[in-house]
Every structure is written in C-alpha cells, then in structure tokens.
Amino acid sequence: MNPAHNPGLRLEQLFRQIADTRMQGIPILNPALQVQAIGFQQWDGPHGQLWVGVLLTPWFMNLLLLPAAADSLPPVPPGGEVVVQLPGDALPFMAGHEDALGDYRLCSLFSPVLQFADQASACATAEEVLKLLFPPAQPAAPDMSRRRLFGLSR
Numbered sequence: 001m002n003p004a005h006n007p008g009l010r011l012e013q014l015f016r017q018i019a020d021t022r023m024q025g026i027p028i029l030n031p032a033l034q035v036q037a038i039g040f041q042q043w044d045g046p047h048g049q050l051w052v053g054v055l056l057t058p059w060f061m062n063l064l065l066l067p068a069a070a071d072s073l074p075p076v077p078p079g080g081e082v083v084v085q086l087p088g089d090a091l092p093f094m095a096g097h098e099d100a101l102g103d104y105r106l107c108s109l110f111s112p113v114l115q116f117a118d119q120a121s122a123c124a125t126a127e128e129v130l131k132l133l134f135p136p137a138q139p140a141a142p143d144m145s146r147r148r149l150f151g152l153s154r
Helices: 008-018 119-133
Strands: 036-045 050-055 061-067 081-085 088-097 101-109
Touching: 008 036, 008 050, 036 061, 036 088, 036 119, 050 119, 061 119
Parallel strands: none
Antiparallel strands: 036 050, 050 061, 061 101, 081 088, 088 101
C-alpha cells in the first residue's frame, strides 16, 4: 500500500472482493449493508503517522489503523491486543493482516452488524464514533486581559 494515499478506495475494493468470495453464504451477513470506508484521515499517533477510519462491511464495523509511514503501527503481542490512546479515548486494537493490504490494527465496533436497518444508519453511527474519538479542535479562547484589550501587551 502506498502510504501517501488515502487507503479508503483500496480497502473498499479488497473487502468487496472478500464479500464476493470468502464471505459468500455466511449467515451473519446483513444484506442491507455494503462495504464502505468512512472518514479515513491521517493522524499522528503515539507510534507515528497512521491512517485511521471506520471500515463497514456486511459482517462488521471496525475502527482501523493503517500505516501512513513505515513502521508506524503499534506493536501487538502474539494473540493479544494493544491499547492505543486516541484523542477521545483509549481503545484496544488487535493485529490484522490481508496479503493484498499488509498489516493493520483493528478495533471491533460492531460484529455482526445485524442491528442496522440500512447503509445510512450504519454510516451515521460510524461518523459519530469518529467525532467522539477525534473531536474537532476548539479555537483558543481570546485573551481578555485588560493589558491586551488596551493594546498594552505586545
């Protein structure tokens, strides 16, 4: 994967292929849902620059961490998980790997995803999760000191 490019399209292509092959006939699939990468953005995490976003499929909704720079994924012990401190909360991530993608980290949000009636409600949930985990930056409060108000502070 080229770390300079948003991985959303590549994830969608790969997991659509998985849906059409390995997941065919599995009873946990939600027929109302399609594969969609939601809100992928670069984030400077504690281990380096990562791509973070939500991957929705007919069988899961996962928060994913993908490397945006070489060796930027947090290490995970074999068979275990690593807790990653995101801006809005600390969450446990497991190691994932697909040959066509490489290594990544995943945090399961919903699996299976049978509670979603349609694509729009699942996407809205994913977007709310991302807002909670990556809240928008708040503008700095203006300096209301008397010296600043009267132009005496330089």
